[in-house]
Amino acid sequence: MPKSDALQGSLDLLVLKILSRRPQLHGYGIMAAIREASGDVLRAEEGSLYPALHRMEEAGWLRAKWITKDTGRRARIYELTAAGRKQLAAEESRWEAVIAAVTRVLRTA
Amino acid sequence: MSLWSRLANVFRSDGLRREIDEELASHIEEAVGQGRDPVEVRRAFGSPLRLREASMDIRHFGWLDSLRADAVFGWRQIRKTKVMSATAILSLALALGACTAAFRLIDGLFLRPLPVAHPEQLYALSREGYIQDGKPSVSEWWGNADFRRMRAAVKGTAELIGISGAERMDLTYRSDREMERAELQYVSGWMFQSFALRPALGRLLTEDDDLKPLAHPYVVLSYEYWTRRFGRDPKVIGRTLTIGRKYGIGSDLFQIIGVVADGFTGTEPGKTPDMFIPTMMSALLTRPEAGWLRTFVRMEPGVAQEPVRDRMTAVFRASKEGVIDTNDRLRQTLLMASAAAGVSGMQKDFGLPLTALGLLVTLVLLVACANVANLMLAQAAARAREMALRVSIGAGRGRLVQLVLVESAMLALLAAAGAALFAGWAAPFVVGRIHPADNPARLPLPGDWRVFGFGLALTLGVTVLFGLAPALRASAVRPSSALKGGDDPQSRHRLMHLLIAVQAAFCFVALFGAGLFVTTFDRLSHRSTGFSSERLVHLDALAEHAEPEAFWDRVTARLRRVPGVEAAALADWPLLGGGWGYHNISVNGSHPTDEQIAWFLNVSPGWVDTMNIPLLDGRDFRAKDISPVAGVGTGAAIVNIAFARKYLSGANPIGRWFEARSTGYWPDMRFQVVGLVRDATYRFLREPVLPVVYIPFHRTNDDGTLQARVEGTFVVRTTDPDPLALAPILSQEITRVLPGSRIRGIRTQNEIIESQTVRERLLAMLALFFAVVVLALAGIGLYGVLDYSVFQRQREIGIRMALGAQAGDLVRRVTQDVFSMVLLGATAGVGFSMASVRYIETLLYGVKPADAAVLGLPLIAIPVAAVIAALPALTRAVRTDPIHVLRAE
Numbered sequence: 002m003p004k005s006d007a008l009q010g011s012l013d014l015l016v017l018k019i020l021s022r023r024p025q026l027h028g029y030g031i032m033a034a035i036r037e038a039s040g041d042v043l044r045a046e047e048g049s050l051y052p053a054l055h056r057m058e059e060a061g062w063l064r065a066k067w068i069t070k071d072t073g074r075r076a077r078i079y080e081l082t083a084a085g086r087k088q089l090a091a092e093e094s095r096w097e098a099v100i101a102a103v104t105r106v107l108r109t110a
Numbered sequence: 111m112s113l114w115s116r117l118a119n120v121f122r123s124d125g126l127r128r129e130i131d132e133e134l135a136s137h138i139e140e141a142v143g144q145g146r147d148p149v150e151v152r153r154a155f156g157s158p159l160r161l162r163e164a165s166m167d168i169r170h171f172g173w174l175d176s177l178r179a180d181a182v183f184g185w186r187q188i189r190k191t192k193v194m195s196a197t198a199i200l201s202l203a204l205a206l207g208a209c210t211a212a213f214r215l216i217d218g219l220f221l222r223p224l225p226v227a228h229p230e231q232l233y234a235l236s237r238e239g240y241i242q243d244g245k246p247s248v249s250e251w252w253g254n255a256d257f258r259r260m261r262a263a264v265k266g267t268a269e270l271i272g273i274s275g276a277e278r279m280d281l282t283y284r285s286d287r288e289m290e291r292a293e294l295q296y297v298s299g300w301m302f303q304s305f306a307l308r309p310a311l312g313r314l315l316t317e318d319d320d321l322k323p324l325a326h327p328y329v330v331l332s333y334e335y336w337t338r339r340f341g342r343d344p345k346v347i348g349r350t351l352t353i354g355r356k357y358g359i360g361s362d363l364f365q366i367i368g369v370v371a372d373g374f375t376g377t378e379p380g381k382t383p384d385m386f387i388p389t390m391m392s393a394l395l396t397r398p399e400a401g402w403l404r405t406f407v408r409m410e411p412g413v414a415q416e417p418v419r420d421r422m423t424a425v426f427r428a429s430k431e432g433v434i435d436t437n438d439r440l441r442q443t444l445l446m447a448s449a450a451a452g453v454s455g456m457q458k459d460f461g462l463p464l465t466a467l468g469l470l471v472t473l474v475l476l477v478a479c480a481n482v483a484n485l486m487l488a489q490a491a492a493r494a495r496e497m498a499l500r501v502s503i504g505a506g507r508g509r510l511v512q513l514v515l516v517e518s519a520m521l522a523l524l525a526a527a528g529a530a531l532f533a534g535w536a537a538p539f540v541v542g543r544i545h546p547a548d549n550p551a552r553l554p555l556p557g558d559w560r561v562f563g564f565g566l567a568l569t570l571g572v573t574v575l576f577g578l579a580p581a582l583r584a585s586a587v588r589p590s591s592a593l594k595g596g597d598d599p600q601s602r603h604r605l606m607h608l609l610i611a612v613q614a615a616f617c618f619v620a621l622f623g624a625g626l627f628v629t630t631f632d633r634l635s636h637r638s639t640g641f642s643s644e645r646l647v648h649l650d651a652l653a654e655h656a657e658p659e660a661f662w663d664r665v666t667a668r669l670r671r672v673p674g675v676e677a678a679a680l681a682d683w684p685l686l687g688g689g690w691g692y693h694n695i696s697v698n699g700s701h702p703t704d705e706q707i708a709w710f711l712n713v714s715p716g717w718v719d720t721m722n723i724p725l726l727d728g729r730d731f732r733a734k735d736i737s738p739v740a741g742v743g744t745g746a747a748i749v750n751i752a753f754a755r756k757y758l759s760g761a762n763p764i765g766r767w768f769e770a771r772s773t774g775y776w777p778d779m780r781f782q783v784v785g786l787v788r789d790a791t792y793r794f795l796r797e798p799v800l801p802v803v804y805i806p807f808h809r810t811n812d813d814g815t816l817q818a819r820v821e822g823t824f825v826v827r828t829t830d831p832d833p834l835a836l837a838p839i840l841s842q843e844i845t846r847v848l849p850g851s852r853i854r855g856i857r858t859q860n861e862i863i864e865s866q867t868v869r870e871r872l873l874a875m876l877a878l879f880f881a882v883v884v885l886a887l888a889g890i891g892l893y894g895v896l897d898y899s900v901f902q903r904q905r906e907i908g909i910r911m912a913l914g915a916q917a918g919d920l921v922r923r924v925t926q927d928v929f930s931m932v933l934l935g936a937t938a939g940v941g942f943s944m945a946s947v948r949y950i951e952t953l954l955y956g957v958k959p960a961d962a963a964v965l966g967l968p969l970i971a972i973p974v975a976a977v978i979a980a981l982p983a984l985t986r987a988v989r990t991d992p993i994h995v996l997r998a999e
Contacts, residue, residue: 029144052165
């Protein structure tokens with residue numbers, strides 16, 4: 002079972018990707034989406050998710066706003082900004098480059 | 111964007127914290143709602159506090175937030191201890207303000223570069239070994255002939271610029287006939303170009319405007335004068351004016367050709383010339399022996415100084431024009447000193463006083479710092495438990511230092527605001543008192559980045575100075591012992607006691623200095639002048655044309671008949687009034703040396719009597735006594751005792767003869783002594799009595815006829831105690847007899863004497879003020895320390911009282927250490943004062959450092975202040991109720 006360590010360096014990418022497909026998710030929603038989409042393999046832990054969300058918000062990639070849920074409670078939902086979209090593209094290509102490089106190493110070594 | 115939002119978040123951190131908490135709470139709720147086990151969810155989360163702080167750190171600046179929290183806390187502390195904070199802020203504000211004001215003065219006079227192109231290339235040329243008043247000295251004044259020759263000699267390697275001293279002159283604008291005064295300066299025509307100055311209006315002088323004597327009657331106005339006198343009227347160009355008839359300038363009709371751009375206030379700090387005139391228009395051109403131009407040397411870049419100076423020296427020594435004694439020139443050496451900040455007489459007169467003042471205000475600042483440090487140390491000790499608590503819940507040492515330093519910085523900043531106000535008022539206040547009211551010093555004191563930077567640096571320095579010790583002390587707290595109820599209270603007092611000793615030492619120095627200056631002023635203003643200055647008024651009259659002596663005598667006679675006039679006479683100028691003249695004296699045909707000089711004054715019959723100078727032997731002048739012109743005839747003279755003693759061996763001077771000559775240029779004038787009078791002060795109040803010769807007011811021409819005079823000063827002694835009350839009538843009488851005459855100035859003799867003590871009065875006033883401030887501050891500091899120490903030792907005192915200690919014993923125990931520190935400090939102060947007094951010796955008059963009056967002031971004031979400061983704390987100690995104190999434990 003991969004631990005969150007496996008997510009090192011890719012948490013940003015995952016969050017950005019999830020939010021680009023399904024905007025307006027709150028923190029729990031993002032966590033659940035990552036788990037679901039990865040077939041229960043990848044799991045973002047709360048302890049690292051929220052600092053990451055706040056960091057990306059301060060960096061201007063995400064925009065957050067409060068909504069009132071049906072239960073009457075407030076929730077903080079996130080969506081991508083234009084800068085976030087640009088960042089996602091950059092992260093994706095970087096990720097692909099890394100994967101390709103790792104694959105090359107596995108093949109030739 | 112991120113920077114801004116993080117910055118903004120600092121100031122809404124409480125809201126931010128709540129927001130994060132709510133978001134995390136909503137997450138848990140969501141998870142539980144999805145059917146997860148609440149305990150498991152919480153465990154997965156870890157410590158919510160850590161998570162929140164991690165997010166907080168991301169979303170704003172942690173250090174800034176802690177700074178903000180400290181500032182809020184510090185403000186609360188400041189408000190909690192209102193009296194202490196107010197004392198600290200006020201004393202710091204006063205001290206910082208005084209220092210900033212002193213800096214503004216020193217900067218304005220000595221440091222600020224002239225507002226011209228490349229001021230660093232400017233040097234002032236002076237000569238050493240020049241004989242003045244019979245003594246070798248340094249002169250910065252040059253004759254036009256020497257100036258022009260030296261300029262030609264160094265052409266290509268350096269440019270010479272001649273600038274006369276700024277002087278107030280009478281002038282009249284042609285359109286409105288009213289006489290007024292303005293400060294005027296003769297300058298080389300090429301000065302403006304060399305300084306790269308631009309006109310605000312019209313054109314500036316050029317080299318072509320300074321070629322032929324009396325051929326260029328042009329005037330350039332200063333921007334400030336243009337604004338003040340003409341309200342920036344552009345039609346001022348082409349207006350004509352008459353200037354300085356006093357010197358009989360050939361062409362006295364001048365034309366305004368331009369206004370120099372704003373910012374140029376001349377090259378003579380302390381004076382701001384109103385108008386600039388070509389040197390070729392000066393009446394002094396006809397007197398080759400006269401030195402009247404300051405010579406500025408602008409070195410071309412990359413040229414060495416030595417060869418340039420050598421070439422000028424060679425030209426100067428070889429010059430023959432207007433020079434009788436060439437040996438005199440061989441004795442002189444040329445000096446070049448940087449003139450980047452300009453050159454002025456005020457720099458010479460006020461260099462030492464301003465330095466003394468600067469040191470004094472530094473003492474004030476240090477005492478204030480020690481004071482605040484002491485108050486804060488006391489507070490830090492009182493807050494030991496709070497600090498201990500902070501340490502035990504995990505505050506780092508740096509964090510505590512920051513906490514206390516932030517509080518110090520807030521005190522300092524509040525003080526700096528007050529200081530800015532104080533300095534803004536104090537610097538012009540002092541400048542306004544540097545000269546007598548009729549001839550004010552004008553020193554531009556812009557409050558620009560230089561002043562601001564100095565103030566800021568000073569404030570920060572001061573914060574560290576008084577804040578660091580309490581901050582380190584607070585951070586060094588050992589929680590285990592502090593929370594237990596305090597460790598040995600004595601151990602924390604050492605630094606406070608040391609500061610008390612330092613304060614006492616500074617206190618002594620300040621009071622001692624104040625004593626010196628006050629005594630100097632007192633001795634000087636009560637110096638015997640040798641004449642009576644009561645009810646004496648001088649009227650400086652200027653006739654339209656030179657008038658024959660009969661007119662002048664008739665005025666004197668008319669004045670004597672005015673009701674309320676006790677006596678009236680006529681002289682060239684009033685004693686001590688700023689005028690002087692001297693000749694070399696030869697008795698029995700001996701060749702006079704440089705030191706054999708006597709000072710002269712032309713006076714009318716009755717002048718000696720009017721001035722109340724006792725006639726000891728012989729007679730007063732008569733109407734037919736006249737002053738001879740050089741080489742023609744003989745004249746009568748009244749001499750003072752100092753003269754008789756120096757030149758006539760003291761005995762029986764009446765009937766003796768002597769010759770006078772003007773530093774070797776002209777043939778001798780022969781005089782016979784007809785009267786002997788008591789010594790009177792002649793030129794400066796500070797000077798020892800000079801050998802003085804009074805000679806008749808009327809002078810002959812070369813052909814033996816009487817010279818017509820254009821000006822003279824009437825002196826009148828009234829019967830009314832206020833001589834100025836009669837002045838309008840007297841002026842009227844004078845102008846009625848002398849055709850077209852004007853009264854240029856009316857001054858009482860007392861005013862004249864007071865104007866000679868302006869500097870001493872200013873110094874005495876400021877020194878006394880600051881000494882009192884230092885004493886008060888030190889007293890407050892002492893009070894604070896004692897009060898705190900009594901508070902700290904409450905338990906000890908209570909126990910002692912319970913065991914039967916007497917009040918006297920308690921008082922001794924509480925004050926012993928502190929008072930011995932005061933004594934120690936004062937002793938150190940005595941030593942320091944005695945060692946440093948010789949540096950200000952030239953500022954003193956008639957006072958010795960060992961004078962009882964000077965030493966007595968601090969020796970009495972410091973113990974008295976110490977006792978007064980100690981009283982409240984001692985009263986509290988003696989009144990301690992042992993039962994109450996011990997029960998409180």
